[in-house]
Amino acid sequence: MKLGFFTMPLHPPTRNYTEVLKEDREAIILADQLGYEEAYVGEHVTDLAEPVTSCIAFLATLIDATKRIKLGTGTVNMPNNHPAAVAASIAMLDHLLEGRLIFGISPGGLKSDMEAFGNLDADRLAMFVESIDMVLKIWSTDAPYNLTGKYWNVSTERTMNLAIGQGRIPKPYQKPHPPIVVTVVAPFSKGVVAAAERGWSPISANFLQPAWVASHWPMYAKGCANVGRAALTADWRVAKSIFVADDEATAQRYGKGPDSPYRFYFKQMTTKLIGNGRPDLFKGEKDMPDSAITLDYVMDSLVICGTPNSVVDQLLAFRERVGDFGTLIYAGHDWADKKLGRRSMELMATEVMPRINKAIGVAAA
Numbered sequence: 001m002k003l004g005f006f007t008m009p010l011h012p013p014t015r016n017y018t019e020v021l022k023e024d025r026e027a028i029i030l031a032d033q034l035g036y037e038e039a040y041v042g043e044h045v046t047d048l049a050e051p052v053t054s055c056i057a058f059l060a061t062l063i064d065a066t067k068r069i070k071l072g073t074g075t076v077n078m079p080n081n082h083p084a085a086v087a088a089s090i091a092m093l094d095h096l097l098e099g100r101l102i103f104g105i106s107p108g109g110l111k112s113d114m115e116a117f118g119n120l121d122a123d124r125l126a127m128f129v130e131s132i133d134m135v136l137k138i139w140s141t142d143a144p145y146n147l148t149g150k151y152w153n154v155s156t157e158r159t160m161n162l163a164i165g166q167g168r169i170p171k172p173y174q175k176p177h178p179p180i181v182v183t184v185v186a187p188f189s190k191g192v193v194a195a196a197e198r199g200w201s202p203i204s205a206n207f208l209q210p211a212w213v214a215s216h217w218p219m220y221a222k223g224c225a226n227v228g229r230a231a232l233t234a235d236w237r238v239a240k241s242i243f244v245a246d247d248e249a250t251a252q253r254y255g256k257g258p259d260s261p262y263r264f265y266f267k268q269m270t271t272k273l274i275g276n277g278r279p280d281l282f283k284g285e286k287d288m289p290d291s292a293i294t295l296d297y298v299m300d301s302l303v304i305c306g307t308p309n310s311v312v313d314q315l316l317a318f319r320e321r322v323g324d325f326g327t328l329i330y331a332g333h334d335w336a337d338k339k340l341g342r343r344s345m346e347l348m349a350t351e352v353m354p355r356i357n358k359a360i361g362v363a364a365a
Contacts, residue, residue, distance in 0.1 A: 007332030040074025077108030196223025234326035255305025
């Protein structure tokens with residue numbers, strides 16, 4: 001099992017904007033130094049608690065600061081961007097990273113972003129599909145493109161002058177394009193089937209109950225089977241909120257206590273998602289009443305914290321419940337205590353993962 005990193009990021013909105021951006025960069029640089037395989041960054045424009053407004057721009061600041069880690073957009077919210085701009089920006093970033101880019105895409109989920117961009121009441125799934133189809137068409141064909149859709153049109157026919165390079169959009173460094181991943185939130189997601197049919201890989205979100213995470217693999221396998229492609233567990237990424245400490249008391253205090261940054265994160269997420277009509281995501285069972293979704297319940301069921309040995313046991317139990325997957329994505333949280341935040345990432349890479357893989361190897365044998 002490989003180890004990756006994802007951050008929305010999500011910080012108290014009262015924190016200094018410059019400082020949280022520095023912190024988010026530092027976390028990914030640390031992940032690179034510790035041997036994490038990949039790191040993803042989200043984007044939202046209208047939320048002070050989620051300060052990265054462009055994951056493409058943010059990742060560009062890490063090109064020379066990282067050496068080997070693959071960097072992923074996590075995700076580009078396709079309905080909020082013009083397809084030509086996305087195609088050009090991703091192609092350029094892929095060249096700057098010389099192939100260390102993973103292209104994460106989604107329809108986006110923040111309602112205030114939708115309102116700001118004028119698509120709150122639009123069919124955002126249809127916008128998402130049209131946008132990514134146009135991006136892929138731009139990369140697979142040549143100018144003048146002449147793409148016509150319901151939401152966007154892309155053409156350079158009237159102004160094209162290929163003799164001087166005008167009218168042509170760059171193509172990615174990786175051929176035919178960077179690997180595409182999609183975040184998966186819904187239980188038994190039909191979107192996973194469609195993604196698998198198109199050769200895209202899933203990342204199961206860290207705020208889902210294990211039962212709903214487990215539902216993603218059969219849907220992915222179904223999509224692969226529909227197009228005659230083998231479904232490989234190595235292609236399935238699963239995100240999880242994890243805190244590792246040198247002693248159990250610190251782990252419980254920082255991971256689940258009243259002032260825990262993990263508690264802040266899940267208070268934000270439950271407020272947003274339940275407010276958006278998605279209480280089902282936090283329910284361990286479908287018939288669980290909404291009133292039972294307390295913050296303590298969410299913390300106890302979705303946060304893994306403890307010493308290295310304890311976290312290993314909890315992660316192996318989680319894997320037993322959801323099934324085998326290829327990459328564990330460590331979800332980044334606010335560094336309320338920088339030393340503890342960094343130490344958790346270090347213990348995850350140097351103590352937890354080697355023991356996880358040793359245990360998996362023994363079990364497989």
